[in-house]
Amino acid sequence: MHERGASVRELIAENEALRRQLASLMDQAEGNHAIMMRHQAFDLEIVGAGTFQELVGTIFRLLPVVSDLDAVTLSLVDTDADIYTVMHKLGVDFEAFPNLLFHDNVDGLGYDLTAGRTPKPRLIPFDAATQRHAFPHPPAGLASVAMVPLLRNKRLIGSLNLGSRDPGRFTPLLGTDFVEHMGSIIAICLENVISNEMLKYIGLTDALTGVYNRRYMDRRLVEEISRARRQAYRLSCMYIDIDYFKQVNDTYGHLAGDDVLREVAARIKAELRMTDALGRFGGEEFVVLLIDADLGSASMVAQRIRASVAEKPFVMPEGQMLDVSVSIGVATLDDFERDHAIEGVAQQLVAQADQALYQAKEGGRNRVVAST
Secondary structure, X not given: OHHHHHHHHHHHHXXXXXXXXXXXHHHXXXXXXXXXXXXXXXXXXXXXXXXXXXXXXXXXXXXXXXXXXXXXXXXXXXXXXXXXXXXXXXXXXXXXXXXEEEEOOHHHHOOOOHHHOXXXXXXXXXXXXXXXXXXXXXXXXXXXXXXEEEEEOOEEEEEEEEEEOOOOOOOOOOOOHHHHHHHHHHHHHHHHXXXXXXXXXXXXXXXXXXXXXXXXXXXXXXXXXXXXXHHOOOEEEEEXXXXXXXXXXXXXXXXXXXXXXXXXXXXXXXXXXXXXXXXXXXXXXXXXXXXXXOHHHHHHHHHHHHHXXXXXXXXXXXXXXXXXXXXXXXXXXXXXXXXOXXXXXXXXXXXXXXXXXXXXXXXXXXXXXXXX
């Protein structure tokens, strides 16, 4: 009788243990399902991102939450700074993305690429000295990291770098299928959105000179006036025209004229800040938008541009030396007339610069006139 009672108690205890184990498995399954659903939602978010800024912003905003991470950085291979330059010109605010890192070549990503090897994810303890390229500003207590290569057609385009304060979160013994899947989706999204942004940039760029076209400048001017209204800074506009350009085409031919246009654009651009915008309005006319610049500052820049064009002769295809000059009109917007539509204010600013340019032409060319 005593043995039968002991056996019943053992069965009850065994059943209780099985119930706890089953409950634990169910909790784990529910947790895994919730994690899977969060990552599916994350995948949909990044696949739906239409711009570079939206995609990168979504990665940095959601991935630390979705995956319970203490650090996320994104490294991109950007030879000749093409990606950075184009995205900046399209208005990406890189100061908002301190964890977006650019490298001149694949060597800066820290993967073993000897003998043409395809890089694999690295799940390792965090070491500040050797992983500074991936985590230049690591949070305190970072203990383990995963560096996930971003591959497109076997080409390494970047690295997704994940960090945790949990030393057991990323170890060499763990499988990498999940992070590889994440990396492949992010790589596809990055390649697509960068390609689309590059095409957009080409559509907003003058094919001959490489500076912006009128379509872009019209849009940019409206955006900058709106921003200047909010932040209370001044905008200045320069209207630039190459003097006697028709004579260049008539004397030396249109190919030489194209060379002059390209060189003038390059000399103008060399005098501008990265925040300024230069566009070709057609023919031999250029417009410059100077951000946070009053009339005096803009006039000084205009004089530098005038001098840079006039003081160094242009070399023609046949070796001839040609003196070229420009006339420049300058206008500044410091009273935004908030009751007026921004489009009308933009047109008025350009018209004032154009009128000042006309006065420079009438005054003898190769000069700067500021609109008062």
